[in-house]
Amino acid sequence: MATKFTLNGKRVTSSAPGATPLLWVIREELKLTGTKFGCGAGLCGACMVHVNGSRAYSCQTEVGSMAGKRITTIEGISRNSDHPVQKAWLAERVPQCGYCQSGQIMSAVDLLKKNKSPTREQIVEHMSTNICRCGTYQRIVKAVQRAAKEV
Amino acid sequence: MTSAKAKSARTARSPSTSRRGFMVGAGGFTLMLGLEGHTALAATLGKMRAGKAFSPWISIAPDGTITIMAAATEMGQGSMTSLPLVIAEELDADWGKVRIIPAPVDDKIYLNPAYQMMYTAGSNAVRVHFPRHRIFGAQVRKVLLDNAAKKLGVPVDELTTGPSVVIHEKSKRRLTYGQIAAFAEVPEKAPEIKPEQLKKPADFRLIGKDVMRVELPGKVNGSVKYSIDLQMPGMLYGVVLREPIEGAGLDKVDEAKIANLPGVVKVVKLPYGVGVLANTAWEAFAARRALDGAVAWGKKGDAQGFDSEKGMDQFSADARNLSHKVSEWTKDGNFADVFAKSASTMEAEWRNDLAYHAQMEPLNAVALVAPDGSSAELWCGTQSQTTAQQASAKALGIDRDKVKVNDMLMGGGFGRRGHRDTEFIVDAVLLSKEAKRPVKVMWTREDDIKNGRFRPMSVNYLRAGFDAGGKITSWSHRVAGDRVTPYMDPVRYEQSKGRDGILMGGADMNGYDVPNHLTELIYKDTGVRTSPLRGTGNIANRFASEGFLDEIARKQGKDPIEVRLALLTKLPRAQKVLETVAKMADWKRKRADGRGLGVAYIDYTGTYLAGIAEVSLDRRAGAIKVHDFWCAIDVGIAVQPDNVVAQTESSIVYGIGLALMETVTVKGGVVQQSNFYDYSVPRMSDVPSMHIELIKTANAPSGAGQMATPLVQPAVAGAFAQITGRYLRHAPFTPERVKRALA
Numbered sequence: 001m002a003t004k005f006t007l008n009g010k011r012v013t014s015s016a017p018g019a020t021p022l023l024w025v026i027r028e029e030l031k032l033t034g035t036k037f038g039c040g041a042g043l044c045g046a047c048m049v050h051v052n053g054s055r056a057y058s059c060q061t062e063v064g065s066m067a068g069k070r071i072t073t074i075e076g077i078s079r080n081s082d083h084p085v086q087k088a089w090l091a092e093r094v095p096q097c098g099y100c101q102s103g104q105i106m107s108a109v110d111l112l113k114k115n116k117s118p119t120r121e122q123i124v125e126h127m128s129t130n131i132c133r134c135g136t137y138q139r140i141v142k143a144v145q146r147a148a149k150e151v
Numbered sequence: 152m153t154s155a156k157a158k159s160a161r162t163a164r165s166p167s168t169s170r171r172g173f174m175v176g177a178g179g180f181t182l183m184l185g186l187e188g189h190t191a192l193a194a195t196l197g198k199m200r201a202g203k204a205f206s207p208w209i210s211i212a213p214d215g216t217i218t219i220m221a222a223a224t225e226m227g228q229g230s231m232t233s234l235p236l237v238i239a240e241e242l243d244a245d246w247g248k249v250r251i252i253p254a255p256v257d258d259k260i261y262l263n264p265a266y267q268m269m270y271t272a273g274s275n276a277v278r279v280h281f282p283r284h285r286i287f288g289a290q291v292r293k294v295l296l297d298n299a300a301k302k303l304g305v306p307v308d309e310l311t312t313g314p315s316v317v318i319h320e321k322s323k324r325r326l327t328y329g330q331i332a333a334f335a336e337v338p339e340k341a342p343e344i345k346p347e348q349l350k351k352p353a354d355f356r357l358i359g360k361d362v363m364r365v366e367l368p369g370k371v372n373g374s375v376k377y378s379i380d381l382q383m384p385g386m387l388y389g390v391v392l393r394e395p396i397e398g399a400g401l402d403k404v405d406e407a408k409i410a411n412l413p414g415v416v417k418v419v420k421l422p423y424g425v426g427v428l429a430n431t432a433w434e435a436f437a438a439r440r441a442l443d444g445a446v447a448w449g450k451k452g453d454a455q456g457f458d459s460e461k462g463m464d465q466f467s468a469d470a471r472n473l474s475h476k477v478s479e480w481t482k483d484g485n486f487a488d489v490f491a492k493s494a495s496t497m498e499a500e501w502r503n504d505l506a507y508h509a510q511m512e513p514l515n516a517v518a519l520v521a522p523d524g525s526s527a528e529l530w531c532g533t534q535s536q537t538t539a540q541q542a543s544a545k546a547l548g549i550d551r552d553k554v555k556v557n558d559m560l561m562g563g564g565f566g567r568r569g570h571r572d573t574e575f576i577v578d579a580v581l582l583s584k585e586a587k588r589p590v591k592v593m594w595t596r597e598d599d600i601k602n603g604r605f606r607p608m609s610v611n612y613l614r615a616g617f618d619a620g621g622k623i624t625s626w627s628h629r630v631a632g633d634r635v636t637p638y639m640d641p642v643r644y645e646q647s648k649g650r651d652g653i654l655m656g657g658a659d660m661n662g663y664d665v666p667n668h669l670t671e672l673i674y675k676d677t678g679v680r681t682s683p684l685r686g687t688g689n690i691a692n693r694f695a696s697e698g699f700l701d702e703i704a705r706k707q708g709k710d711p712i713e714v715r716l717a718l719l720t721k722l723p724r725a726q727k728v729l730e731t732v733a734k735m736a737d738w739k740r741k742r743a744d745g746r747g748l749g750v751a752y753i754d755y756t757g758t759y760l761a762g763i764a765e766v767s768l769d770r771r772a773g774a775i776k777v778h779d780f781w782c783a784i785d786v787g788i789a790v791q792p793d794n795v796v797a798q799t800e801s802s803i804v805y806g807i808g809l810a811l812m813e814t815v816t817v818k819g820g821v822v823q824q825s826n827f828y829d830y831s832v833p834r835m836s837d838v839p840s841m842h843i844e845l846i847k848t849a850n851a852p853s854g855a856g857q858m859a860t861p862l863v864q865p866a867v868a869g870a871f872a873q874i875t876g877r878y879l880r881h882a883p884f885t886p887e888r889v890k891r892a893l894a
């Protein structure tokens with residue numbers, strides 16, 4: 001019951017049972033640990049990835065449903081940390097503990113793909129899927145606005 | 152050494168050559184950016200010391216690489232950068248050549264003097280280490296200068312230094328630190344440094360300049376490693392079901408139910424619960440779910456039958472019962488006599504629920520115990536390298552020096568990872584011992600809450616007496632609260648002679664010039680697990696005392712800021728933060744649209760700060776919205792000013808959660824919440840616009856990691872009172888409580 005899909009541009013195969021959350025396949029089987037486990041229940045966004053270009057909670061996505069799909073993780077959005085969102089994140093010095101930040105960045109990239117110049121309200125609405133217990137929210141807003149100018 | 156087995160191809164970690172299980176970005180990844188166009192090359196995280204050891208803190212390699220030890224662990228607060236930065240400043244190091252590595256466990260050298268062990272807590276890392284770290288840097292600079300003088304044949308006082316270079320101006324000769332390291336002789340005893348030999352603050356190149364935090368670049372590309380990210384060859388996955396009530400004991404476990412599940416290797420009875428070892432993470436989590444229905448618990452444990460709601464009423468009754476047995480916390484003058492003769496008096500009570508840390512990374516650890524149990528290696532996120540080592544050694548019955556600790560970056564700490572028994576690390580140790588293989592134990596979010604150790608619940612009962620002119624002439628503050636320190640760290644409790652500074656933090660007079668005051672404690676021991684949580688007792692205790700002062704001001708028709716200023720005339724730094732924040736918020740301007748303002752002031756272990764909240768209210772929904780929060784903060788010298796601002800923003804957001812939504816309830820001794828759907832924390836939509844002003848003073852640096860958190864509750868309650876004339880006295884201010892206050 002192997003599942004084949006594309007991960008950050010590479011063809012990969014998972015041998016985990018189809019009902020296994022994609023999160024654990026990415027982290028423990030395919031060993032890309034930038035995607036994080038926060039709640040396992042679709043409540044925090046730490047596990048956010050892109051499936052066929054749109055964001056998805058990997059903890060709520062069964063690997064069996066991923067056959068033939070394109071998945072992107074934090075490791076796959078740029079080669080040298082030079083995605084405009086990553087650069088903006090550093091310029092605004094967003095991360096504190098950093099644990100939520102992969103998910104935050106994946107949500108932000110998703111937003112800017114769909115909406116090149118989001119309003120503050122649109123940013124807040126879109127990003128409210130992602131918890132940051134360190135409370136970096138104000139800087140996230142600024143970083144998204146900064147990145148929007150560059151994208 | 153068994154740990155050779157732990158060598159992982161992915162991280163190329165070999166215990167004999169590396170202390171740290173992660174690398175950041177590409178090896179030489181540096182960044183040229185800064186907040187104010189500052190372009191210092193960034194220091195990076197390193198893996199091992201390189202070159203000659205000039206002291207336990209500093210090594211210099213012939214290529215100029217400078218390795219500096221970080222004594223504090225990193226949980227997002229930035230100490231892993233700011234402490235080595237202080238050393239680098241006095242060393243006059245080229246920051247771009249600095250590699251920072253976590254200090255090994257050696258209490259004698261790398262201790263936090265405030266705790267006499269390696270421990271990162273109390274937001275005191277910079278405050279406590281700053282003076283010592285300056286000396287450590289200056290000592291090595293002196294050794295470099297002496298060696299250079301000898302080599303160049305010139306008197307040492309003709310030499311100066313620039314970033315990583317010794318300069319002889321007269322002969323225009325220069326020796327880099329790397330060159331000197333190649334031939335330097337290091338004296339056995341470090342040279343003595345007199346205060347006048349330290350840099351003048353005006354000459355600081357690094358302190359106060361906002362360098363890039365070393366671990367930040369790796370936090371935007373997923374490359375930094377937390378312990379939860381590690382894997383070892385042959386590693387098993389562990390899960391644990393812990394007794395729901397501390398000390399309940401295991402009655403029975405239906406092992407067959409678990410042992411036959413796919414991938415399960417072993418079911419392990421533990422002194423406090425049941426563990427399962429499995430081949431994959433998902434098989435381990437499936438076993439964890441099955442455990443819930445497979446275990447019966449004993450009936451022991453102090454918290455049996457405890458109900459937090461009823462408990463709160465009992466706390467209140469005790470706090471108000473003036474003949475209840477109390478212990479004295481602080482005292483000045485004679486409260487009882489003066490209060491009895493007051494022209495008028497006021498009294499009120501404040502309540503705070505249990506609250507949960509909710510660090511973003513659920514607790515976990517990786518352990519590798521030698522098959523014969525004689526040694527172990529750990530990879531864990533801990534606030535105390537010392538207790539991680541001690542507790543693990545104790546669990547295995549071996550000497551401390553047989554346990555090697557690799558402290559990893561933490562996905563948040565907030566006080567949760569500093570308990571003496573480091574139980575989540577011991578989980579991994581005991582399961583690895585049983586497996587005779589490396590084991591990664593992960594708690595689920597549900598485990599993390601159910602096994603939570605909480606900010607204790609408490610009731611504060613305050614009374615004040617006034618003379619005929621309305622001046623406060625006596626003040627009493629009684630705290631009925633659950634014990635923290637004896638539970639979280641019995642050793643520390645003994646060292647502090649039975650004073651629970653975590654529960655009682657902020658129960659003093661806050662610097663207010665009020666005579667005849669008395670603080671008393673009614674100590675509770677409900678058996679509920681407790682913990683220091685960001686802001687500690689200051690949250691509850693300052694909520695009460697600042698709230699009371701606010702009520703007094705309003706009752707007397709006075710301005711709450713002016714009332715405070717009048718009581719703080721001897722403290723110019725306090726006055727300054729209050730005056731500044733009043734200006735920032737345009738305090739005197741009456742808000743439109745039914746909005747209100749509230750203020751709070753705190754002296755938090757030498758950090759002075761004041762905050763103002765602008766709030767609106769949806770009366771029908773009972774919903775409070777905080778629109779803006781202004782804060783003026785004086786931490787003395789700010790080593791990393793923007794990081795102080797970031798920590799203050801962070802503390803305010805944390806305070807918003809505690810003020811508005813966060814509550815843990817206990818029924819029959821058991822925690823009722825289980826994930827972020829029934830334990831809400833602030834999301835982006837809950838967060839106000841935050842305006843922080845850092846007041847720069849030349850005072851010794853003080854902390855910033857949690858100082859603003861206790862401002863939020865009293866400021867929000869003050870704003871609510873301004874809008875409604877009613878008082879919120881029970882945090883969090885949930886819609887039901889808001890509606891009750893309005894009824």
Ligand code: FES
Nearest residue numbers: 038039040045059
């Ligand atoms: S881990 Fe997937 S939403 Fe929290």
Ligand code: FES
Nearest residue numbers: 097098132133134
């Ligand atoms: S940076 Fe720590 S949880 Fe977001």
